[in-house]
Amino acid sequence: MNPLNGFEHLFNIFMPAGCPICGRSTPVPGICSDCKRNIIYIEPPYCSICGKPFVSGKGISHICIDCIKGKSRFVKSRAVFEYNGLIAELIQRFKFNDKVNLSSLFVNELLNLYKADFFDEGINAIIPVPLSDKRLKQRSYNQARLLAKGLSRELSIPCYTDVIKKVKEIPPQSTLKADARYNNVKHAYTVSGGDLLKAHKVLLVDDVITTGATVNACIAALHRAGIKQVYTMAIAMRV
Ligand SMILES: [Zn+2]
Ligand SMILES: [Zn+2]
Numbered sequence: 001m002n003p004l005n006g007f008e009h010l011f012n013i014f015m016p017a018g019c020p021i022c023g024r025s026t027p028v029p030g031i032c033s034d035c036k037r038n039i040i041y042i043e044p045p046y047c048s049i050c051g052k053p054f055v056s057g058k059g060i061s062h063i064c065i066d067c068i069k070g071k072s073r074f075v076k077s078r079a080v081f082e083y084n085g086l087i088a089e090l091i092q093r094f095k096f097n098d099k100v101n102l103s104s105l106f107v108n109e110l111l112n113l114y115k116a117d118f119f120d121e122g123i124n125a126i127i128p129v130p131l132s133d134k135r136l137k138q139r140s141y142n143q144a145r146l147l148a149k150g151l152s153r154e155l156s157i158p159c160y161t162d163v164i165k166k167v168k169e170i171p172p173q174s175t176l177k178a179d180a181r182y183n184n185v186k187h188a189y190t191v192s193g194g195d196l197l198k199a200h201k202v203l204l205v206d207d208v209i210t211t212g213a214t215v216n217a218c219i220a221a222l223h224r225a226g227i228k229q230v231y232t233m234a235i236a237m238r239v
Contacts, residue, residue: 020101021090030105040082042237050212051078052239072212073219074204074230078117079237080109083208087236091207094235095143103143106235107150110205113233114151118203123231125199126152126159129206129218130189132166147235148205157203160196164189164218185217191225201229209234 018025019032026032031039046053047064050072054064066072081087094102128148136142145161152159168188196202204218209232219230 020105021086030108035086038086040084040087042079042082042239049074049076051076051237053082073216073223074232075201076117076121077209077212077215077232077234078113079209079234080106080113081236083210083236083238091143091236094207096139099141099143099146103146103150106147106207107154109235110147110151110233111154114155118231118233121201121231123157123201123203125196125202126155126157127164127196127202127204127218127222128159128161129204129214130161130164130166135166144206147207151203151205151233158195158199160194160199163194163196164191164221185213186220187217189218189221191221191227193225197226199227201231202227204230204232206232206234207236209237211238 019030019035021031021035024032024034042051042053045056045059045061047067048061049063049067052064083091090102094106126148128142128144130144131139131142148159148161151157166188167190168185202222204215204222206215209215215232215234219232222230
């Protein structure tokens with residue numbers, strides 16, 4: 001037997017072939033060209049702080065009006081995809097069951113984004129947006145934690161998974177309007193320091209940024225703990 005066949009067999013066991021969305025086989029691992037047509041990568045021009053694309057789709061990146069008004073607490077925020085039908089469906093799958101296939105795909109996409117937009121920032125800690133203990137029990141894993149740990153492994157930057165805690169049980173954000181979301185999560189998180197407090201620049205990782213209320217509440221908690229420079233990254237952003 002050709003030893004390579006054995007290797008290939010092993011490789012196929014651990015790295016299931018095929019597009020993670022439709023399952024069709026692909027020449028290289030990742031999303032197939034048909035599915036790629038139905039997802040939107042966020043590309044410039046976008047706000048150089050919050051990463052939201054500009055409607056016109058023309059011109060160069062600059063700072064949006066919300067960020068000029070000081071509404072964003074992060075230094076910089078970016079997401080890989082616009083949050084729409086197909087990506088929304090994938091993220092639901094990622095949250096509730098298909099963690100193995102999708103986490104390697106998503107970590108890879110985040111890694112590309114990190115290399116393009118964060119590499120020179122000098123980030124020295126990575127933190128996932130936490131779930132409450134109750135939610136964690138229901139789901140058995142925290143999808144943001146899988147992403148943060150994957151990025152940490154690839155970048156050799158330490159990941160702190162238990163320092164930021166969701167302390168207040170709150171109604172799911174998806175049931176609330178934008179304004180109510182901010183009040184809903186305002187004091188929902190606390191930070192218990194440890195080595196994290198030595199970090200100067202922290203990257204907060206989540207799966208989806210919708211209104212930004214959740215990441216802003218986490219950032220407020222990090223600020224209260226003395227960590228002033230927080231960056232955020234997500235798979236998708238509602239634009
Ligand atoms: Zn596909
Ligand atoms: Zn902005």
